[in-house]
Amino acid sequence: MATGETQLDRTLPGSGARVAVGQKIDPGKLAFRVGFLLLLAFFTILFLYPLVWLLSASLKPGSEVFSGGLIGSSLMWSNYPKLISDQPVLQWTWNSVLVTVLASSTVTISSALVAFAFAYFRFPFRGLVFGLVLAGMMLPGAVTMIPNYLIWDYLGWTNTLVPLWAGNLFASPFYIFMLRQFFLGLPRELFDAARVDGANYLRMWWSVALPLTRAALIVVFVFELKVAWTDLVKPLIFLRDLPTFTLPAGLKAIVDNPSIGGEKHFELLAVGGVIVTLPMVIVFFLAQRYFIEGIATTGSTGR
Amino acid sequence: MTAGIQGREVRVIGGVPWTRNTRQDLKWVLLFLSPWIIGFIVLTAGPMLWTLYLSFTNYNPIRPVTNFVGIENYARMLKDPHVLNSLYNTIFYTVLHVPLSMGIALLLALMLNRIGGRSAGFFRTAFYIPNVTPAVAVGTLFLLLLNGNSGVINGVLGFFGIDGPSWLNDPTWVKPGIIIMSLWTVGNTVVIYFAALKNVPLEMYEAARIDGASAWDQFRNITVPMISGALFFTFVINTIASLQLFTEVYTMFFGAQQGQSSGAGDAAEFYVIYLFHEAFEVFRMGYASALAWLLFAVILVITVVQIRVSRRFVYYEGE
Numbered sequence: 001m002a003t004g005e006t007q008l009d010r011t012l013p014g015s016g017a018r019v020a021v022g023q024k025i026d027p028g029k030l031a032f033r034v035g036f037l038l039l040l041a042f043f044t045i046l047f048l049y050p051l052v053w054l055l056s057a058s059l060k061p062g063s064e065v066f067s068g069g070l071i072g073s074s075l076m077w078s079n080y081p082k083l084i085s086d087q088p089v090l091q092w093t094w095n096s097v098l099v100t101v102l103a104s105s106t107v108t109i110s111s112a113l114v115a116f117a118f119a120y121f122r123f124p125f126r127g128l129v130f131g132l133v134l135a136g137m138m139l140p141g142a143v144t145m146i147p148n149y150l151i152w153d154y155l156g157w158t159n160t161l162v163p164l165w166a167g168n169l170f171a172s173p174f175y176i177f178m179l180r181q182f183f184l185g186l187p188r189e190l191f192d193a194a195r196v197d198g199a200n201y202l203r204m205w206w207s208v209a210l211p212l213t214r215a216a217l218i219v220v221f222v223f224e225l226k227v228a229w230t231d232l233v234k235p236l237i238f239l240r241d242l243p244t245f246t247l248p249a250g251l252k253a254i255v256d257n258p259s260i261g262g263e264k265h266f267e268l269l270a271v272g273g274v275i276v277t278l279p280m281v282i283v284f285f286l287a288q289r290y291f292i293e294g295i296a297t298t299g300s301t302g303r
Numbered sequence: 304m305t306a307g308i309q310g311r312e313v314r315v316i317g318g319v320p321w322t323r324n325t326r327q328d329l330k331w332v333l334l335f336l337s338p339w340i341i342g343f344i345v346l347t348a349g350p351m352l353w354t355l356y357l358s359f360t361n362y363n364p365i366r367p368v369t370n371f372v373g374i375e376n377y378a379r380m381l382k383d384p385h386v387l388n389s390l391y392n393t394i395f396y397t398v399l400h401v402p403l404s405m406g407i408a409l410l411l412a413l414m415l416n417r418i419g420g421r422s423a424g425f426f427r428t429a430f431y432i433p434n435v436t437p438a439v440a441v442g443t444l445f446l447l448l449l450n451g452n453s454g455v456i457n458g459v460l461g462f463f464g465i466d467g468p469s470w471l472n473d474p475t476w477v478k479p480g481i482i483i484m485s486l487w488t489v490g491n492t493v494v495i496y497f498a499a500l501k502n503v504p505l506e507m508y509e510a511a512r513i514d515g516a517s518a519w520d521q522f523r524n525i526t527v528p529m530i531s532g533a534l535f536f537t538f539v540i541n542t543i544a545s546l547q548l549f550t551e552v553y554t555m556f557f558g559a560q561q562g563q564s565s566g567a568g569d570a571a572e573f574y575v576i577y578l579f580h581e582a583f584e585v586f587r588m589g590y591a592s593a594l595a596w597l598l599f600a601v602i603l604v605i606t607v608v609q610i611r612v613s614r615r616f617v618y619y620e621g622e
Binding site (some may be wrong): 273283 | 594
C-alpha cells in the first residue's frame with residue numbers, strides 16, 4: 001500500500017533529517033510534501049477545468065460563451081428549456097436510457113452464462129475455444145460493421161433502436177474473460193454441494209455462482225453502461241430520423257447545425273454536452289468503486 | 304489417444320477423457336456457450352468472411368448490379384491518396400499519442416503512489432472523471448476549447464505571451480490539437496498503473512535502499528519490471544484504440560457540418576473516418592470492405608509483433 005511507504009520513510013531517515021536537528025517536523029520534508037500536493041492540485045485543475053468550463057458555458061448568454069470569467073452577466077438557466085424545446089432532447093434521453101439499460105443487462109447475463117461454461121466444465125477443446133473468444137477481443141469493429149448493417153437492414157430494423165443493443169444478447173469477449181476469472185475464484189465444493197442437493201447446472205449458475213460474483217457482475221454492468229451510453233458509431237450507422245436518435249447522436253446533430261433562426265448558438269452546444277455527460281458523472285459517483293476496481297483488474301489480469 | 308481412468312481405457316478427445324459424465328455434460332456446455340456460439344457465427348466470423356467476399360466486389364446497396372472485381376479494390380487502395388493520407392494521419396497520431404499518454408499516466412500514477420492515503424484516492428478520482436465524458440461530448444467540448452480566436456486554450460497561451468495557433472483550421476496544428484484532446488482522457492491508464500504500483504512489494508525497495516540504490520535505480524530495476532505487465536497491456540490496448548480513433552474527430556470535423564471548421568481538410572482525415580465515409584456516406588461498401596481488411600491486417604501484425612517483443616521484457620508473477 002502507498003500508505004505503507006510513508007511509514008517506511010519514517011523508519012529510514014532521509015537526507016532531510018540532518019537539516020532539522022531536534023525538530024519534530026522536518027521542514028525539508030514538509031516543503032517537499034506541500035510542493036507535491038500543489039503539483040497534484042495543478043493537474044487536478046487541468047483535468048477538471050474543461051468540465052467546469054462546459055457547465056459554465058451552458059449557463060451563459062450566447063454572446064459570452066467565449067468571453068469573461070466562469071460566470072456570465074446573468075445565469076441563463078433558460079438555455080436548457082431553450083434546447084429542449086428546439087430539439088427532441090427528451091425523446092433522445094429516453095432512447096438512450098432504454099438502449100443503455102437493455103445493452104447492459106443483456107451483455108451481463110449472456111457473458112456470465114458463457115464465462116461459467118469456461119470456468120466450471122471440462123469439455124473437449126476448451127482451451128482452443130477460449131482462445132477463439134479472446135481473439136474476438138482484438139477484432140476491429142470495422143471488419144464486421146458492414147455485414148452487421150446489412151443483416152439488420154435485411155431484418156427491417158434499421159432506423160430503430162434494436163441494433164443498438166440486441167448484439168449484446170450474444171455476450172462479449174472482454175466480459176467473458178473477466179467473469180471467468182471471478183468464477184474460477186469460487187471454491188468448487190460449493191457447486192458440488194448444490195449438485196448433491198439436486199440442482200441442475202442452470203439453477204446452480206443462477207443461485208450459487210451469480211450471487212457470489214455480484215460485485216463482478218456490477219463491474220460488467222457499469223462498464224457496458226458507459227460503453228452503450230457514449231456510443232456514437234451505431235447510431236450514425238443505424239438511425240436516420242431525429243426522433244430515433246440517442247443523446248450522442250442528437251448532440252452530433254446539434255454540433256452539425258447549432259443555429260436557431262439563422263443565428264449560431266454555441267451555448268446550446270455546451271447545454272447538449274452537459275446533458276449527455278451529467279448522467280455518466282452521476283453514475284460514476286454512485287458506482288465509483290466498481291469503475292475503479294474494474295479498470296484496475298483489467299490492467300493486472302489482461303495478459 | 305487413450306488414457307487409463309479407473310483401470311479402464313478411455314478415449315481422450317480435445318484434451319478431455321471422453322467419459323459418460325463428459326458426454327452428459329456436453330449438452331449443458333453447449334447451452335451455456337450458446338450465446339457466444341450464435342454471436343460468433345452470426346455477428347463475428349460470418350460477417351468477417353462476408354466482408355472478405357465483399358472486398359472482391361463493387362457492392363453498393365444503392366446500385367442494382369454487383370460485379371466480382373477480383374483484387375481491383377486492393378489495387379485501388381494503393382493509389383488512393385485518401386488511403387495514404389489517412390494512414391499517415393493515423394500513424395502520426397498513434398506514434399505520438401501512445402508514448403505520451405503512457406508517460407504522463409506513469410508520472411501521475413507515481414505521484415499518486417508517493418502521496419498515498421486518502422488524498423491519492425481523491426486525486427485519482429479527479430484524474431479519472433474526464434473518462435466518463437462521452438466521446439461525442441469530448442469532441443464538442445474541445446471544438447469550443449480549441450477555437451483559434453477565442454478558445455480557452457489559446458487564452459491561456461496568450462496569458463504567457465504566446466500567440467496560439469488555429470487548432471481547428473491550420474492543417475499543421477490540427478493533429479497536435481487532437482493529441483492534446485486525447486491526453487485529457489489519460490486517467491484510465493493512470494488507474495491501471497496506480498493499481499499495479501500498489502502491488503509492488505515494499506520490501507523490494509527497502510532492500511534496495513539498504514544496498515544503496517538510488518531513486519532512479521529503484522525505478523529502473525524494481526518499479527518498471529514489476530509493473531511491466533500493466534505497461535505492456537496499456538501499450539497494446541492504446542495502440543489498437545488509437546489506430547481506430549473515430550468519434551471525437553468525426554464530431555469535430557466531419558458529418559453534415561454547416562460551416563464549422565472547414566480549414567482542417569485532410570489533416571483530420573483518420574483511417575476509420577475514411578472507411579466510414581466510404582461505407583456509409585457514399586455506400587461504396589465493396590471498397591470499404593477492402594479498407595476494413597487492411598485495417599484488420601495492420602492491427603493483427605502490430606499486435607503480434609508487440610506480443611513477441613513483450614516476451615523478452617514483461618515480468619509476470621509466478622512465472
